[in-house]
Amino acid sequence: MGEVQVLGSWGSPYSRRVEMALKLKGVEYEFIEQDLANKSPLLLKYNPIHQKVPVLVHNGQAIAESVVILEYIDETWKGYPLLPQDPYGRARARFWAKFIDDKCYTAIWQTVWIKERKEREKAIEEASHHLKTLENELRDNKFFGGETIGLVDIVSNFFSFWPDIVQEAAGVEIVTEERFPFLCKWKIEFTSCSAIKENLPDRDKLLAYLKAQFTRSAWKY
Amino acid sequence: MGEVQVLGSWGSPYSRRVEMALKLKGVEYEFIEQDLANKSPLLLKYNPIHQKVPVLVHNGQAIAESVVILEYIDETWKGYPLLPQDPYGRARARFWAKFIDDKCYTAIWQTVWIKERKEREKAIEEASHHLKTLENELRDNKFFGGETIGLVDIVSNFFSFWPDIVQEAAGVEIVTEERFPFLCKWKIEFTSCSAIKENLPDRDKLLAYLKAQFTRSAWKY
Structure with a gap:
């Protein structure tokens, strides 16, 4: 090809x-x-x-x-379908991909970059609200794509790896097991797939990079 | 169906x-x-x-x-395709649909709602920059979809009707023929299709509505 x-x-x-x-x-x-x-x-x-x-x-x-x-x-490449075959299933996947990009990502990054404490708390609340909506969609399904990893799972890849490191680098704790049990269960399933696991950044390198970013922005708690 | x-x-x-x-x-x-x-x-x-x-x-x-x-x-409904058949053509259409929603619309509405003159001038400049990018994609093609109206044309519907009325209601002039000749030519082609023409709002009603909106926001030049 x-x-x-x-x-x-x-x-x-x-x-x-x-x-x-x-x-x-x-x-x-x-x-x-x-x-x-x-x-x-x-x-x-x-x-x-x-x-x-x-x-x-x-x-x-x-x-x-x-x-x-x-x-x-x-x-x-038709081999491993990322989207369902039926138009309604495809529409739902596209809806959630857009929701994750427009709402969840934007809100999560705000929690890290906003300096003022009250504003930051508001951002954390907003991010949590959106993540709860996302988790409700996942519920106790193995993946957003059902039994196999699909487009929405791939779009959600951030939640499988980055939050822990962002938390360590910046001190913002959002995606905890207590608050998001289904998302945390999904994270384990998702990262146990070799095509995913092999495509996550090096943990220490990412931590050092993010720490440097947050320091450079002179951002303090 | x-x-x-x-x-x-x-x-x-x-x-x-x-x-x-x-x-x-x-x-x-x-x-x-x-x-x-x-x-x-x-x-x-x-x-x-x-x-x-x-x-x-x-x-x-x-x-x-x-x-x-x-x-x-x-x-x-397969009757009248809105997207091209080839994956690359489809990807390009999706790229432009996203560009219009994320960049052009956001920038244009900012020109209307921002109150402070300098900030507003900056917003007008930004909107013009994005529209120029969009116009370069259109060039002298009849439609974004080529010879027939496609998804990108439909996503662009705003530019075929709303700007003139926004201009009359709020005094912001952006989509002029001088600055955007191809977009203005497209507007004529697009609105001459009956499926489009019949689906535009009533001009006077929209003008009155927008005027009321802008007045309510106590927005002044």
């Missing part, structure tokens, strides 16, 4: 989405690490509008935006 | 997207107007998470989020 390249960044959950999907599909690819502080001519050529990772390049044609890339992967 | 209902609001370009797609597909539907200041039990039942319009209800199954609905419509 031709040459596949991923322009990504090792610590980005968005980049990891693309790699996880390709691994699940059994597609070989070349990963090209991008320095986001010093954008490469390749990144500017292939994603001139957003200049962000990830970008998938397939036979020289570039696609940006991680969820758009996941849909492309699912339509191009 | 069963019973189809649209929960929508007459002045909302997001609602109108759903109606335009159904009209292009030749699907009969019942439109149920929603009062967004006083949300109906039906809306709360069918879109409990966002409590927003539009919602498509097909044989009792509800779908929210306008672009998710458009994909569902395209997968359910």
